[in-house]
Structures are given as C-alpha cells and as structure tokens.
Amino acid sequence: MAGPKRLLALALAAPLLLSACSGGSDDGGGASGGGSDLSFAVVTHGSAGDAFWDVVQNGAEAAGEDLGVSVDYQSDGDPQRQSQLIDAAVNAKVDGIVVSMANPDALQDSVEAAVAAGIPVVTINSGAEQSAEFGATGHVGQDETIAGQGAGQRLAADGATNVLCVVHEAGNIGLQQRCDSASQGLGTDVTLVQVDINDLQAAQSTITSQLQSDPSIDGVLTLNSAVASIAASAVSTAGSDAEVATFDLNSDVIAAIGDGSIAFAVDQQQYEQGYLPIVMLKLYAENLNTVGGGQPVLTGPGIVDADNVDAIADLASAGTR
Numbered sequence: 581m582a583g584p585k586r587l588l589a590l591a592l593a594a595p596l597l598l599s600a601c602s603g604g605s606d607d608g609g610g611a612s613g614g615g616s617d618l619s620f621a622v623v624t625h626g627s628a629g630d631a632f633w634d635v636v637q638n639g640a641e642a643a644g645e646d647l648g649v650s651v652d653y654q655s656d657g658d659p660q661r662q663s664q665l666i667d668a669a670v671n672a673k674v675d676g677i678v679v680s681m682a683n684p685d686a687l688q689d690s691v692e693a694a695v696a697a698g699i700p701v702v703t704i705n706s707g708a709e710q711s712a713e714f715g716a717t718g719h720v721g722q723d724e725t726i727a728g729q730g731a732g733q734r735l736a737a738d739g740a741t742n743v744l745c746v747v748h749e750a751g752n753i754g755l756q757q758r759c760d761s762a763s764q765g766l767g768t769d770v771t772l773v774q775v776d777i778n779d780l781q782a783a784q785s786t787i788t789s790q791l792q793s794d795p796s797i798d799g800v801l802t803l804n805s806a807v808a809s810i811a812a813s814a815v816s817t818a819g820s821d822a823e824v825a826t827f828d829l830n831s832d833v834i835a836a837i838g839d840g841s842i843a844f845a846v847d848q849q850q851y852e853q854g855y856l857p858i859v860m861l862k863l864y865a866e867n868l869n870t871v872g873g874g875q876p877v878l879t880g881p882g883i884v885d886a887d888n889v890d891a892i893a894d895l896a897s898a899g900t901r
Contacts (some may be wrong), residue, residue, distance in 0.1 A: 594762050616884055619650040620861050622854070624680040624705070625662055625752075626655040627777055631830040632805060632850055636704075638899045639806040639854025640678065657749070661684035666690040669699075676700045676861035678854075681707025681714075682752040688714055700864050702857040705850070706754035708876045715854035717864055719876040720856045722848035724757035727881035729800060730826060731758070731846050732765020734883065738823055738843060740799030745770040748777040748807050755803050758827060762801055770801065777804060784817075791818035798824050805830040805845070812841040829884060834896050837889045847892075848880030851900045 626633025637653045644651030644840045652674075654663045659682075667690050669677050677694050681687050684707040687756050694701050695715035703711040703719045711719040735743055743766060745759035763769045775783035775789055791797055792816060800815065802808040808826035815822050826833060827846045836842035856877060863869035871877060884892055895901040 583688075595700065602743055603770050604688055605675070614646045615861075616650075618675045618862060618865055619652070619672075620644070620678065621665075621672070621674045622651060622678040622857075623652040623662060624653075624678075625653040625657055625659070625668060625682040625749075626680075627657045628655075630777070630804070630806065632828050633679075635899055635901070636698060636850045636854040639851040639856075640761045640858055640862075641854075643855040643858035644849075649858065649862055651858060657814035659683040659751070663687055663690040665755050666694060670694045670697050674699060675716040675865050676702070676706055678702050678706040678857040678861070681710060682749065682754060684710040684714070684753065690715065694867060696838060700861060702860050704853045704857055705848075706752065711876070716859075716896055718860055718872045720860070720879060721855050721876060722880035723876065723878055724754050725761045727827070727846050727848065728758040728761025730881055730883070731827070732762035732767075734765075734844060735762070735799050735801065735823065735825060736766050738799075740823055741768065742794070742796050743770045743799035744773050744787070744797055744822075746773050746783075746787060746800065746802045746807055746811060747777055748783070748802070748804050749776050750774065758803055759801075762818070771797075775807065777807060781812050783807060787811050787814035788818045789818040791815060791822060791874045795820070797822050799825070804828055805833045808833050808842055808845070812836055816841070829892070829896055831893075831896055834884075834889055834893050837884065837886060844883050844885040846880070847882045847901070848882050849882070849901070850879070852879040 640651050640653055654665050681703050691714045703715040703716045705721045708719045747755050775786050800811045802811045805828040809832045812824045824842045824843050829845050829847050833845050860871050
C-alpha cells in the first residue's frame with residue numbers, strides 16, 4: 581500500500597511545484613506578495629527555536645512570495661494557545677488556514693469552527709487520520725507508520741536489537757506513532773524515554789543515564805534533529821557503542837552523519853509541508869481544486885545517510901531541507 585501512496589504524492593506534488601514561479605523566501609515573520617488579495621494563516625505546534633519548524637516557515641513564506649499571496653506564520657507548542665491562534669485567524673476572516681495537529685482532540689473544535697465559517701483548512705505534519713474527519717480539504721506530511729517502520733528496519737539491518745525511542749513532546753500523537761511503528765520494523769519493542777525539548781541539557785542527562793544503566797542498549801532513535809545532537813553527545817559521555825539515528829534534519833545532524841556520530845536521518849522534507857499547502861489553498865480559493873483525492877500528500881520518508889549527505893548539506897544550510 582505504501583507504493584501507490586508515494587506515487588500519488590509524487591504525481592501530485594510535481595505539477596504543483598512546476599506551476600509556481602520562482603522566488604526567494606522572506607526573512608520576516610510573514611510574507612506577502614503583490615499579485616493577490618488572498619490571505620492565509622499558518623498555525624503550527626512548533627516550539628520557539630526549533631530548526632525543523634523554521635524550515636516549514638521558510639517554505640510557507642516562500643510560497644507566499646512565489647504565488648503573490650499573504651502568509652502569516654505563527655506557532656505555539658501549547659495546544660490551547662494553538663487553538664486560540666486558529667480562532668484568531670477565523671476572526672480575521674483569512675482565506676485559508678494551514679494547521680499542524682500534534683494534538684487533534686485539543687484542536688478539533690477550532691478546526692471545525694474554521695470549516696463551518698467557510699474557511700478551507702489544510703492540515704500538515706500530524707493528525708492525518710483526523711484531517712478529513714474534521715473537514716480539512718487535504719493533508720500534507722509524512723506517513724508516520726511507514727516512516728517509523730522504515731527507521732526500525734534500518735536499525736535492525738544495522739544490527740540493533742535494544743533501542744531507546746526518545747519522545748520530546750508529551751501528547752504528540754505523531755511521535756507515539758513513530759515509536760510504535762519503529763517497534764514493528766525492528767521486530768521487537770523499543771523502550772520509550774520521555775524528555776522535554778525545552779530543556780535539552782536535562783534531556784541529555786536522561787539519555788546518558790539510560791545508557792549507563794543498561795549497557796545492552798545498542799540503538800538510540802530520536803524524533804527531532806535537536807534531540808539527535810544531544811543523544812550523540814550522551815552516547816559519547818556514557819562510553820556507549822549505541823548507534824544514533826533520528827527523524828528530521830538540521831545542519832548539526834548533517835555534520836554528525838558526515839563524521840559518523842549519527843548513522844542516518846529519516847527526512848520528511850518539511851519545506852514541502854510549508855510550501856505545498858499554500859499552493860493548495862490558492863488553487864482551492866481560485867478554482868475549487870482539491871489535491872490528494874482524500875489521501876494525504878506524502879512528503880516522506882527518505883533516508884539521509886553517509887551515501888547522500890553531501891548532496892543535501894548545502895540545501896540544509898540554505899534553510900530548505
């Protein structure tokens with residue numbers, strides 16, 4: 581089933597990207613183009629300073645510039661405040677809303693209120709299973725089950741049998757799916773370790789302690805690029821031989837793949853998660869087009885490792901990978 585979904589995603593994404601004229605990203609908090617009165621809000625659950633969400637923002641704002649529409653990007657890791665941002669966008673009568681749903685239950689009322697107000701919603705990154713149920717016109721992101729299984733299979737192929745799966749955001753449904761699916765791919769249950777992405781020093785200590793208390797741990801799977809870096813440091817501090825792998829990229833992860841301290845990263849191409857929904861909302865606003873045929877438009881997963889990391893490095897430095 582994964583094959584047809586990937587083909588669908590590629591077939592749909594390619595013409596969308598080709599239809600957009602070229603342009604650069606705006607460095608400010610929001611982007612606006614000169615050719616349209618359309619205004620879109622992007623509301624994510626990204627934490628401040630999280631490089632992953634910086635790339636999503638870059639994609640959304642670049643799409644705004646390329647397509648000549650106004651894009652206002654805001655984020656908050658607290659589900660209640662994220663709901664309030666969605667409500668504020670509805671009150672502002674924007675022409676469309678992009679929202680990540682790490683905690684779908686907490687956002688349901690606000691998303692459904694936007695739809696009831698006649699504002700099209702495209703969900704991204706998390707909450708694909710609830711997207712259509714809540715009335716969204718489409719979803720853009722990675723299938724977390726496929727991605728998690730792929731990560732587990734790769735760890736198993738590398739010889740790992742006792743793997744920590746480091747969860748950095750409590751209540752994030754997508755992270756739980758990654759760990760559960762990694763267990764399926766690995767062929768044995770991973771051990772969940774809860775840390776707080778807002779306290780990376782404490783997170784590193786927690787991982788180090790786990791490694792020191794159980795020398796049989798031979799794999800650490802993180803679900804965020806910032807956590808990956810501190811996991812690699814924890815392995816070194818603990819004197820462990822555990823392989824470190826991660827979801828998502830940043831410049832530090834790319835450098836670590838290059839020097840061998842991180843084995844591989846599962847790349848969900850988050851720039852597309854910012855860019856493509858703006859294209860989809862503009863097509864809907866102007867031509868009532870929907871994309872995906874009721875299925876998510878997949879942006880991943882792909883594996884970045886020592887074989888292809890050099891080709892990705894410059895793009896990541898530019899803020900698009």
